[in-house]
Amino acid sequence: QEIPELASLGRVFRSTRPVALTESETEYVVECVKHIFEEHIVLQFIVQNTLDDQRLDNVTVSIESDSDFYEVTGEIAADQIKYGEIGNCFAVLERKMTESLASCQFSCEMKFAITQIDPATGEEEGEPYEEEYPLEDLEVTTSDYMARVAVPDFRASWETMGNTHEVMDKYLLHVKTLKEAVASVVDSLGMQPCEGTGSVKSEGKPHMLHLSGVFVGGKSALVRSQLSLQSGEGVVVKIAVRSEREGLSQMLAGSIS
16 A cells, blocks of 8 residues: 655565564464665564454554664554454664665564453443563565566576676585475575576486576676585585676675575
């Protein structure tokens, strides 16, 4: 939906899938969608009230981090969330553009006023009171800034990109199968597997993985990775990254986990 207070941030680059910040059986169910902009992130907190004897008023989610990479520059409260309803509140983060992008963890706490409601009549009972409700930590990762965009011909794109900003690295992932390793690399980078290389045909021989994507700001990136199973140790990942900027290539090569 259109939020007038967010119009000044420009066009959203991409939005993530919802991340659960509570168990699904709790009295308040909260999820978060991260909306990525060029210089900001808007955190949309989707709050469901499952208690029939409460109404939640002026609902916000307070976030804190040890990192000074992001600054909270705005908050939009959900005015009222009745029983069985879902409301949205927002937090706006501004990132320091002079810093290299890095993953960051936030502690989250929902703050609101509770008005007791008689479930039989729907009438308010007593005075509202303030409440705080701790949520799971939320992580903002470098992959949140990457859009999965396929290229029609990976080899041609790789050659066209050239090796001016190529970065190579090597890792050992402590997983038992190539399938797990491929999933881990794809998840860490947030990129699109190309030409069927996201599927492992055989665990018995090295697997080539080709990935493509567009980073926030419209910067294209490509990855070639060879994954080899080392018996008893894990999977060795050799990675080569090409992009339009060396800093981006270095960041992507360093974000495998």
